[in-house]
Amino acid sequence: MATKLGDWLNDxxxxxxxxGTVFLRKIPKINWAYTxxxxxxxxxxxxxxxxxxxxxxxxxDPQLAYASVTYITNELxxxxxxxxxxxxGASAMVLLVVLxxxxxxVYGAYKYPREFTWITxxxxxxLTFAFGFTGYLLPWDQRAYxxxxxxxxxxxxxxxxxxxxxxxxxxxxxxxxxxxxxxxxAHVWVLPSxxxxxxxxxxxxxxxxxxxxxxxxxx
Amino acid sequence: xxxxxxxxxxxxxxxxxxxxxxxxxPRDQEVTRRKFLITSVGAMSGAMAAAVAVPAIFYVAGxxxxxxxxxxxxxxxxxxxVETGSKTxxxxxxxxxxxxxxxxxxxxxxxxxxxxTDFLALSNICTHLGCRVRWVEEQDGFFCPCHNAVFGPDGxxxxxxxxRPLDRFDTKVEDGQIFIRKL
Numbered sequence: 001m002a003t004k005l006g007d008w009l010n011d012x013x014x015x016x017x018x019x020g021t022v023f024l025r026k027i028p029k030i031n032w033a034y035t036x037x038x039x040x041x042x043x044x045x046x047x048x049x050x051x052x053x054x055x056x057x058x059x060x061d062p063q064l065a066y067a068s069v070t071y072i073t074n075e076l077x078x079x080x081x082x083x084x085x086x087x088x089g090a091s092a093m094v095l096l097v098v099l100x101x102x103x104x105x106v107y108g109a110y111k112y113p114r115e116f117t118w119i120t121x122x123x124x125x126x127l128t129f130a131f132g133f134t135g136y137l138l139p140w141d142q143r144a145y146x147x148x149x150x151x152x153x154x155x156x157x158x159x160x161x162x163x164x165x166x167x168x169x170x171x172x173x174x175x176x177x178x179x180x181x182x183x184x185x186a187h188v189w190v191l192p193s194x195x196x197x198x199x200x201x202x203x204x205x206x207x208x209x210x211x212x213x214x215x216x217x218x219x
Numbered sequence: 220x221x222x223x224x225x226x227x228x229x230x231x232x233x234x235x236x237x238x239x240x241x242x243x244x245p246r247d248q249e250v251t252r253r254k255f256l257i258t259s260v261g262a263m264s265g266a267m268a269a270a271v272a273v274p275a276i277f278y279v280a281g282x283x284x285x286x287x288x289x290x291x292x293x294x295x296x297x298x299x300x301v302e303t304g305s306k307t308x309x310x311x312x313x314x315x316x317x318x319x320x321x322x323x324x325x326x327x328x329x330x331x332x333x334x335x336t337d338f339l340a341l342s343n344i345c346t347h348l349g350c351r352v353r354w355v356e357e358q359d360g361f362f363c364p365c366h367n368a369v370f371g372p373d374g375x376x377x378x379x380x381x382x383r384p385l386d387r388f389d390t391k392v393e394d395g396q397i398f399i400r401k402l
Contacts, residue, residue, distance in 0.1 A: 067319035076281040078274035
């Protein structure tokens with residue numbers, strides 16, 4: 001039955017070819033370090049799912065943000081789990097994406113013909129940091145507030161445009177409700193849109209170019 | 220045809236173990252390393268998805284049964300302020316908690332009594348579209364200004380579009396104070 005349905009769908013979509021191309025591709029003899037990219041992807045999926053669930057209750061309002069986070073954590077069934085996964089998943093994703101990059105550097109996997117994969121990867125690394133930075137403010141507690149003070153002060157030391165950059169980040173001179181809502185908007189709409197686009201390109205390139213084998217001595 | 224597309228032969232063989240694949244091909248029932256791995260990965264993925272999906276269902280449904288404050292007694296005021304044979308509008312503020320938000324709501328109730336011991340408490344909210352009804356003593360009825368509905372002194376619908384009588388509250392008197400509760 002399932003095979004018949006699969007055939008029917010395959011005649012109309014060719015999904016088996018796509019499945020084969022994505023999951024049954026030939027790979028060289030490699031080691032566990034090559035799973036770091038997939039691990040990052042997995043962490044990303046966790047972040048997307050738990051992030052969407054968090055927006056069902058979270059409100060980016062200076063009066064209510066902290067109360068809504070407390071409500072999620074302490075009162076909703078499994079709210080602690082969903083928020084906990086998102087909180088720790090964020091750190092895990094930063095860790096994994098950095099390790100993934102280290103593996104690519106160490107094995108020289110950024111070389112021809114994979115330079116563009118590398119470039120999109122660097123953009124994805126920076127995006128991950130941007131996710132971490134914008135997400136950090138959202139609980140709207142003391143740690144969030146002061147981390148954002150520090151982070152935007154770092155932006156301020158940019159030569160020439162420093163003040164403008166900080167004001168653009170904050171949506172004004174000081175941290176306010178405007179900062180919270182623009183960080184929220186960036187965290188849940190702007191960054192994810194760019195992320196999904198780049199992840200799509202990154203994965204397409206990985207499949208198209210195949211993956212590198214472990215370099216031999218002297219290579 | 221189906222068999223061919225099911226297992227794309229050009230990508231099927233892992234580079235490391237061609238002799239193993241050659242052995243498997245005639246008998247599909249055999250548990251090969253490949254099948255075992257596919258099944259294990261599938262099962263693990265399913266377990267991980269369930270580990271998030273099942274809590275997520277409870278999480279999403281969390282606030283559904285939270286509204287439990289409506290069965291508490293609400294103090295309206297002194298029972299002696301209710302005139303026998305008339306309708307007295309009494310007010311109380313009720314705290315309503317929805318998640319992380321607590322809002323106060325003003326509750327207006329028409330209270331009447333015939334003997335000073337048994338009280339009737341009727342909501343002043345029209346059951347049609349929620350307008351506030353008012354009591355008109357001379358005509359012995361509640362009138363809704365929105366669609367000309369008329370309710371009798373016991374809350375029953377006399378005229379107009381309301382689908383049901385005015386909502387009643389459970390009442391009790393303690394220490395000379397009237398309390399009401401959602402029925």
